[in-house]
Amino acid sequence: MSEGATYEVRTRLTPKSVAPALRRAVQAIDPDLPLIDLRTQREQIDAAMQQERIFASLTAAFGVLALALACVGIYGTMAYSVARRTNEIGIRLALGAMPRQVLGMVLREASWLSLTGIAVGLGVALLLTRLVKSMLYGLQPADPVSLMGGAILLVAVALAASWFPARRAAGVQPMEALRHE
Numbered sequence: 001m002s003e004g005a006t007y008e009v010r011t012r013l014t015p016k017s018v019a020p021a022l023r024r025a026v027q028a029i030d031p032d033l034p035l036i037d038l039r040t041q042r043e044q045i046d047a048a049m050q051q052e053r054i055f056a057s058l059t060a061a062f063g064v065l066a067l068a069l070a071c072v073g074i075y076g077t078m079a080y081s082v083a084r085r086t087n088e089i090g091i092r093l094a095l096g097a098m099p100r101q102v103l104g105m106v107l108r109e110a111s112w113l114s115l116t117g118i119a120v121g122l123g124v125a126l127l128l129t130r131l132v133k134s135m136l137y138g139l140q141p142a143d144p145v146s147l148m149g150g151a152i153l154l155v156a157v158a159l160a161a162s163w164f165p166a167r168r169a170a171g172v173q174p175m176e177a178l179r180h181e
Helices: 015-029 041-084 086-094 099-127 129-135 144-170 174-179
Strands: none
Touching (some): 041 086, 041 144, 086 099, 086 174, 099 129
16 A cells, blocks of 8 residues: 655646646546545645644633733732731821822832742743743744743733722821721
């Protein structure tokens, strides 16, 4: 039993209009020779790359899930921090601090926490680049544009997640805060 052969036909016609003529040509050579898996080069490339596309889609989905979990975690941490420091924030406001100063204080704290996490994450990512090098298509493992883009995205997500707790802290009424505990 023979393995088979692959032929390439170049034409300006549509694949559907060429298929009957190709089948007739093969039947004229050998009536017992089947013509199977007739497809365009684009279909062939798509079939060959299907597993990589699925892997890339899953990786992107897990990345979005990780980003959402990071956002929820930062929001929870900052909301807990603001709730725990309600008395302190109330005293600051009672002594003359402006709400925008309290807002800035909470956002600065969130920024420092996220920048520390990003720095540690970038360090670990650079150490582990050898493990993922074979899975990257068209990218270098330590691609500065990708790493900086990811870092900027994480800072933006951290600030967005911290915005609501910071606004809540800035809106604390001093008298209510002092009565809180």
